[in-house]
Amino acid sequence: MKAALELGRWTFPAPLGYLNAPKWSGTSLVHDPEGATLVRQAFEDLAPGQYTKQEVIARATEAGLRSRKGLKLSPQSFGQTMRNPIYVGKVESPDYGVSAKGDFEPLVDEATYYRAQGVLDGRIVVAGPRKRNHSDFPLRGFVRCESCGRPLTGSWSKGRHGHYAYYHCQRQCRAVNVNKAVLEGAFADELALLQPTPGYMRLVKDRILDVWEQRRAEANDRTAEQDRRVRAIQQKSSRRWIRWTRRSCTQRRSTPRPTAATRQAARGTDARQDRSSRRRRRRIRRTRHPGVRRTHPAPRVRPVGAVLARSQAAAAATVLSGRNRVRRKAGQSNRRNGTTFQLLGAVQEC
Numbered sequence: 001m002k003a004a005l006e007l008g009r010w011t012f013p014a015p016l017g018y019l020n021a022p023k024w025s026g027t028s029l030v031h032d033p034e035g036a037t038l039v040r041q042a043f044e045d046l047a048p049g050q051y052t053k054q055e056v057i058a059r060a061t062e063a064g065l066r067s068r069k070g071l072k073l074s075p076q077s078f079g080q081t082m083r084n085p086i087y088v089g090k091v092e093s094p095d096y097g098v099s100a101k102g103d104f105e106p107l108v109d110e111a112t113y114y115r116a117q118g119v120l121d122g123r124i125v126v127a128g129p130r131k132r133n134h135s136d137f138p139l140r141g142f143v144r145c146e147s148c149g150r151p152l153t154g155s156w157s158k159g160r161h162g163h164y165a166y167y168h169c170q171r172q173c174r175a176v177n178v179n180k181a182v183l184e185g186a187f188a189d190e191l192a193l194l195q196p197t198p199g200y201m202r203l204v205k206d207r208i209l210d211v212w213e214q215r216r217a218e219a220n221d222r223t224a225e226q227d228r229r230v231r232a233i234q235q236k237s238s239r240r241w242i243r244w245t246r247r248s249c250t251q252r253r254s255t256p257r258p259t260a261a262t263r264q265a266a267r268g269t270d271a272r273q274d275r276s277s278r279r280r281r282r283r284i285r286r287t288r289h290p291g292v293r294r295t296h297p298a299p300r301v302r303p304v305g306a307v308l309a310r311s312q313a314a315a316a317a318t319v320l321s322g323r324n325r326v327r328r329k330a331g332q333s334n335r336r337n338g339t340t341f342q343l344l345g346a347v348q349e350c
């Protein structure tokens with residue numbers, strides 16, 4: 001196990017935001033499609049110092065972050081999760097004395113991770129919602145110290161005749177300590193100087209109108225261009241339709257109409273063809289024997305003696321089997337019966 005940890009493989013159950021990967025994947029951990037986004041968002045909420053630890057836990061819980069057992073995260077388990085270096089791609093195991101780079105993809109960048117560690121350690125001051133929006137000191141966080149550059153904070157000081165409000169720098173500097181009324185009055189005077197004059201407002205109005213007219217002209221130009229393209233397409237389609245119509249009319253006029261002589265000749269040709277086809281069918285019907293079914297042409301060899309008798313008997317049997325067929329016409333039936341009796345007499349004579 002120590003050798004695997006030194007190679008960067010995570011051999012323990014996956015932490016929140018990760019899933020254990022199969023061995024054939026070449027990595028030991030993969031991002032959890034659901035938990036990875038929630039854990040990353042918790043780091044991003046904690047790192048800037050705008051929310052306290054409890055507020056980040058509440059936001060993450062509301063978003064759906066849960067433990068492996070489906071329970072809400074306690075402050076202790078949340079702190080352990082945020083301090084785990086595995087989220088920046090490092091494998092550390094104090095029990096085996098191993099610290100190596102993991103073979104998996106980090107979940108957050110190092111800057112966000114280490115800033116979150118500073119918030120957890122107290123090295124980065126966290127301003128909660130109540131402190132950020134205190135009504136007694138509206139300029140807190142907006143005015144900065146000239147010496148250290150940090151934003152000023154405010155507090156009440158107890159004097160001989162009551163409490164007094166002051167803006168001052170952080171505890172590490174203390175270079176600025178000014179009365180609340182003095183600082184807010186100076187800030188109001190600065191805002192009065194920043195108010196626009198009537199001439200400036202007229203200039204802004206003219207500028208806005210110029211930009212508006214320019215954009216409206218561009219929109220009109222685009223509309224005119226689209227209309228021009230539509231008209232061009234319509235004209236092209238109309239020209240194609242006219243050419244197709246003219247071509248169809250020309251083909252109709254160029255085709256000669258059949259005259260009376262042509263129609264008479266055609267009818268005569270059809271009549272002749274009908275008569276010849278009828279003759280051909282009649283000729284085939286006469287030559288075909290009604291009771292014999294030929295499956296293949298038989299060799300035309302003249303039999304002699306006993307061979308003649310056997311062939312005549314076979315012919316008679318074939319004709320007799322033809323009696324079972326459906327009789328189409330009365331003439332055909334009489335002809336078949338006569339032929340059968342003649343063949344039977346020839347067989348008896350032999």
